[in-house]
Structure formats: structure tokens, C-alpha cells
Amino acid sequence: MPQLDVAPVAPVAATPWLARYHAVRAQSTALCAPLLPEDTVVQPMLDVSPPKWHLAHTTWFWETFLLKEYAASYQLFHPDYAFLFNSYYNSLGSRVNRADRGTLSRPPLADVLAYRAHVDEALSALLNERADELPAAFFELLELGLQHEQQHQELLATDIKYILSTSPLAPEYLPATELPAPITHAAPGAWLPVPGGINRIGFQEEEGFCFDNELGVHEVLIAPFELQNRLVTNAEYIAFIEAGGYRDFRYWMGEGWDLAQAQGWEAPLYWVQKDGQWHRFTHHGLQPVDGAAPVTHVSFYEADAYANWAGARLPTEAEWETAARHFGATPAEGTWLESSRLDPQPLPADADPTQCHQLLGDCWEWTYSAYHAYPGYARAAGALGEYNGKFMVNQLVLRGGSCATPESHIRVSYRNFFHADKRWQFTGIRLAR
Known part of the structure; x- marks a missing residue:
């Protein structure tokens, strides 16, 4: 894993980690709440990713690097999502080209939100049931995942602005x-x-x-x-x-x-x-x-x-x-x-x-x-x-x-x-x- 300068992580109660996890996850969905479902699919230039893709990719990150590794009974939400929502990790296989993320009309936004709920439920159960058994490496990955999702929150805010700016209607995201x-x-x-x-x-x-x-x-x-x-x-x-x-x-x-x-x-x-x-x-x-x-x-x-x-x-x-x-x-x-x-x-x-x-x-x-x-x-x-x-x-x-x-x-x-x-x-x- 990356060279992360993290203080030694002793066994901790799951509650502080869970509270922070859910707060970060809620911020991502809140950023997309003012959007229409149609807004979440648009990719007007290569640097911008559709909001729906951000919501799914950050969820794939948790599924791939934590749940598949540390939750033995975890069931994938969908076997093709690793191909759809991997960003740039060549080590993890082929993926949709970055320029083609805006072509993903399917899965619909409702399915992506269900995917987020599925992963959130599984990670919450893992922390609630096994927090005192999980190694320090798990909590280092958990911290990385939180920071990774916060990076995508910034991208969401700026990508949403660019997406809406391409509309001749110049719509308001916030009043x-x-x-x-x-x-x-x-x-x-x-x-x-x-x-x-x-x-x-x-x-x-x-x-x-x-x-x-x-x-x-x-x-x-x-x-x-x-x-x-x-x-x-x-x-x-x-x-x-x-x-x-x-x-x-x-x-x-x-x-x-x-x-x-x-x-x-x-x-x-x-x-x-x-x-x-x-x-x-x-x-x-x-x-x-x-x-x-x-x-x-x-x-x-x-x-x-x-x-x-x-x-x-x-x-x-x-x-x-x-x-x-x-x-x-x-x-x-x-x-x-x-x-x-x-x-x-x-x-x-x-x-x-x-x-x-x-x-x-x-x-x-x-x-x-x-x-x-x-x-x-x-x-x-x-x-x-x-x-x-x-x-x-x-x-x-x-x-x-x-x-x-x-x-x-x-x-x-x-x-x-x-x-x-x-x-x-x-x-x-x-x-x-």
C-alpha cells in the first residue's frame, strides 16, 4: 500500500470511524442532491467525469480495497461494476476509457445509489462486528478511502459547475x-x-x-x-x-x-x-x-x-x-x-x-x-x-x-x-x- 505517514492505530471503538465514514459518504450524495438525474450523466470534456460516475467510483474503491479484502462473506453488488467504475488502476484490470464515462446511461442513478447503500451497509457491519479484530492496515486503508472520497467531493463540485455551464440556460445549482x-x-x-x-x-x-x-x-x-x-x-x-x-x-x-x-x-x-x-x-x-x-x-x-x-x-x-x-x-x-x-x-x-x-x-x-x-x-x-x-x-x-x-x-x-x-x-x- 502507499507510504502513508499515519500514527500507529490501536484497536478502536467502531463508532468514531463509522460516524466519520457516514459523514463523508453523506457529503458526496448531498453534493449531487440539487441535480436532475440527467445532469449526473453528462461529460462535456475529458477532464470532467459525470457525477454519477464519481458516486459509483468512490463506492467501488471501498468495495475493492476494503470489503473484498477484509469481509469474507461480502457479496459483490454487481460483477461488472469493477469494469465500469475502475478509474486508472491497471493492476486491477481493464476498464471503461476515461473519455467514455459519459456514455454510461446504464446503470441508472437509482442503481448507483443502491450500490452505495449496499457497500455502506456492509462496511458498517464489518466495523460494528469486527473492529477490535481488524489490523492496523485496515484502518490505514479506511483513512485513505475517506481522503480519496474527499478528493472526489472537490471534483464533484468543480465538475458539476462545468457541466451546468455548458447549458445555454445557465442553470442555478444553488439559489x-x-x-x-x-x-x-x-x-x-x-x-x-x-x-x-x-x-x-x-x-x-x-x-x-x-x-x-x-x-x-x-x-x-x-x-x-x-x-x-x-x-x-x-x-x-x-x-x-x-x-x-x-x-x-x-x-x-x-x-x-x-x-x-x-x-x-x-x-x-x-x-x-x-x-x-x-x-x-x-x-x-x-x-x-x-x-x-x-x-x-x-x-x-x-x-x-x-x-x-x-x-x-x-x-x-x-x-x-x-x-x-x-x-x-x-x-x-x-x-x-x-x-x-x-x-x-x-x-x-x-x-x-x-x-x-x-x-x-x-x-x-x-x-x-x-x-x-x-x-x-x-x-x-x-x-x-x-x-x-x-x-x-x-x-x-x-x-x-x-x-x-x-x-x-x-x-x-x-x-x-x-x-x-x-x-x-x-x-x-x-x-x-
């Missing part, structure tokens, strides 16, 4: 009446010094969970630098647009410039002009762009071009983590999935300019670092060795979590990764120099 009053003035940006030196990077907590790509801890020499105290706002990004940022190749990577021209990029994903004003598609339908809110849904190429235009740069992954530890970043200030706001929130104008804000939550922050293994990394044997290691090529690291990330899922050492052109996640910009 616009639930929107908070806008903040008309953002906190001013300020540059904060971060001291240089030799810093430890990677998962450093004494106990708790991390993914294997956060290991092992290693030392990095960091030169002194400055970091902006908040995320770049929509108003600041509009200034880049109006200054011709999308029409001036000097700010862009060559590959990014070619892509922006070929695809006609003029603004972040979801932005459209309406009556002379920028609007953007949100989970609340089409809404005016809030100038004080952090800009989001930008690719690495756009983030880098903006930084060049602003006379700054993006931080490296090691700089970002060094700064987050230096400023004592905690999730308390951020906007998370549990808030149901599903949009990065403006920093109030009276926020302390001497503190670094929005490091955790609101937007994933692009870094100028390739996603690769830390020193000493080795893929685990077996199927779960495919979880992270095989993706360590041609991608950039993002840090900090977003408004679609479950709060209990994040930590300072968490490493997200995407290709440079991706825009459908809540990706934003923080400047360094």
Missing part, C-alpha cells in the same frame, strides 16, 4: 438568493518579507494522514523573498485584460501564447461580457464579476502571464510552503466546501496588512514548480502504488486548497497537481518577488 452581500472594496495588497535559509519541506506533523507524494521531508535552501499578502483579485486581473494582456505575447510562455490564441482566450474560464460588464458563470448561475474577490479559473499560463505583466512572478512550491509555515497558516480563515459558498471570498478591507491571508482555502495557488517526487520517494507495491507516482510528469504543483476542498482534507504540505492549461478547478494567483 442565487443565498449569495452573501458583496464586499465592494478589497484589502490592499502588500508585500511581506519571508526570510531565507535552509527550510524543511514535506509532511512534518507528528501524527496524522498524508499522501505518499508529501514524503519524505527534505531540506531546501531558500533565498529571501517577498510574498503578496493576499490573492490577486478580479479587479486587478481586469486591469491586465484591459491593458491588452491577452494580446501581448511578451508576457506569455510560447506554448501558452499559442494555446490562448488558438482557443480565443480573452478572460478566465466562465467569464463573458454582458451589457458592457464582465459576468461569470457560478454555481448560482450567471453573476456579475465581483472585483474584490480573488480571480479564479485561470491556467498556469495565464497566472504566469499576469505575474510577468505585474512585474512579479509566481512562488516556487518550496517558497510557498516556507511562507505558509513562517506565517502560521491555518484553515480557520479560508473558505471551504463545508461553507457551501463554492466561490472564493474577498478579503475584507480591514484585514491586517502585516499578516498573510488566504494561504489555505478559497483558491488553489499555482506555483512555478514541476510536480515530481521528493528525495527518497518510492512507489508502493500493488494497485495503490498507482495512486500518485505515475502522474509525476508534465504537471505543475498547486498549493493551499480551494473553496471546493473539504476543510478536514487540507494541510500545509498538501500537493495538488495539474497540467499547465487546466482552468476548470478553482485555481488562482499569488505573486512573489
Whole structure:
């Protein structure tokens, strides 16, 4: 199994594990509750998976890695579901191609929900009846399964947004009446010094969970630098647009410039002009762009071009983590999935300019670092060795979590990764120099 940095697990009462398991599982189905059954089948691009598939795949994960291994009497819900809902585990056999997930009109959503109930019942029985007999390895897998489902909750939130955005009707996922009053003035940006030196990077907590790509801890020499105290706002990004940022190749990577021209990029994903004003598609339908809110849904190429235009740069992954530890970043200030706001929130104008804000939550922050293994990394044997290691090529690291990330899922050492052109996640910009 993966190299998980988990505190030794002593035999525990099943109740705390079961309560957490059911809370995580309920969050996934709650995210899909506002959808029509027809919404759950749509796959408008390769990066997006149908919500119905997410619900089934996370259930397949529990069935495959825990119930089949540890519940001797467990009966598969359906013998073909392993083919339908395996994601990318070559070790576990053939599967439906990723691009074809939207063709799965069958099984219907009702059957997928019945599948979830079947697995939930079996795992609950296993924990209730045998919790004191199960080995530590089971609870490590249980923790991994919970974290895995939380990853898919973030994907559900962002995939649902993209799916609904492709409808000419611009439907609301959540009522616009639930929107908070806008903040008309953002906190001013300020540059904060971060001291240089030799810093430890990677998962450093004494106990708790991390993914294997956060290991092992290693030392990095960091030169002194400055970091902006908040995320770049929509108003600041509009200034880049109006200054011709999308029409001036000097700010862009060559590959990014070619892509922006070929695809006609003029603004972040979801932005459209309406009556002379920028609007953007949100989970609340089409809404005016809030100038004080952090800009989001930008690719690495756009983030880098903006930084060049602003006379700054993006931080490296090691700089970002060094700064987050230096400023004592905690999730308390951020906007998370549990808030149901599903949009990065403006920093109030009276926020302390001497503190670094929005490091955790609101937007994933692009870094100028390739996603690769830390020193000493080795893929685990077996199927779960495919979880992270095989993706360590041609991608950039993002840090900090977003408004679609479950709060209990994040930590300072968490490493997200995407290709440079991706825009459908809540990706934003923080400047360094």
C-alpha cells in the first residue's frame, strides 16, 4: 500500500470511524442532491467525469480495497461494476476509457445509489462486528478511502459547475438568493518579507494522514523573498485584460501564447461580457464579476502571464510552503466546501496588512514548480502504488486548497497537481518577488 505517514492505530471503538465514514459518504450524495438525474450523466470534456460516475467510483474503491479484502462473506453488488467504475488502476484490470464515462446511461442513478447503500451497509457491519479484530492496515486503508472520497467531493463540485455551464440556460445549482452581500472594496495588497535559509519541506506533523507524494521531508535552501499578502483579485486581473494582456505575447510562455490564441482566450474560464460588464458563470448561475474577490479559473499560463505583466512572478512550491509555515497558516480563515459558498471570498478591507491571508482555502495557488517526487520517494507495491507516482510528469504543483476542498482534507504540505492549461478547478494567483 502507499507510504502513508499515519500514527500507529490501536484497536478502536467502531463508532468514531463509522460516524466519520457516514459523514463523508453523506457529503458526496448531498453534493449531487440539487441535480436532475440527467445532469449526473453528462461529460462535456475529458477532464470532467459525470457525477454519477464519481458516486459509483468512490463506492467501488471501498468495495475493492476494503470489503473484498477484509469481509469474507461480502457479496459483490454487481460483477461488472469493477469494469465500469475502475478509474486508472491497471493492476486491477481493464476498464471503461476515461473519455467514455459519459456514455454510461446504464446503470441508472437509482442503481448507483443502491450500490452505495449496499457497500455502506456492509462496511458498517464489518466495523460494528469486527473492529477490535481488524489490523492496523485496515484502518490505514479506511483513512485513505475517506481522503480519496474527499478528493472526489472537490471534483464533484468543480465538475458539476462545468457541466451546468455548458447549458445555454445557465442553470442555478444553488439559489442565487443565498449569495452573501458583496464586499465592494478589497484589502490592499502588500508585500511581506519571508526570510531565507535552509527550510524543511514535506509532511512534518507528528501524527496524522498524508499522501505518499508529501514524503519524505527534505531540506531546501531558500533565498529571501517577498510574498503578496493576499490573492490577486478580479479587479486587478481586469486591469491586465484591459491593458491588452491577452494580446501581448511578451508576457506569455510560447506554448501558452499559442494555446490562448488558438482557443480565443480573452478572460478566465466562465467569464463573458454582458451589457458592457464582465459576468461569470457560478454555481448560482450567471453573476456579475465581483472585483474584490480573488480571480479564479485561470491556467498556469495565464497566472504566469499576469505575474510577468505585474512585474512579479509566481512562488516556487518550496517558497510557498516556507511562507505558509513562517506565517502560521491555518484553515480557520479560508473558505471551504463545508461553507457551501463554492466561490472564493474577498478579503475584507480591514484585514491586517502585516499578516498573510488566504494561504489555505478559497483558491488553489499555482506555483512555478514541476510536480515530481521528493528525495527518497518510492512507489508502493500493488494497485495503490498507482495512486500518485505515475502522474509525476508534465504537471505543475498547486498549493493551499480551494473553496471546493473539504476543510478536514487540507494541510500545509498538501500537493495538488495539474497540467499547465487546466482552468476548470478553482485555481488562482499569488505573486512573489
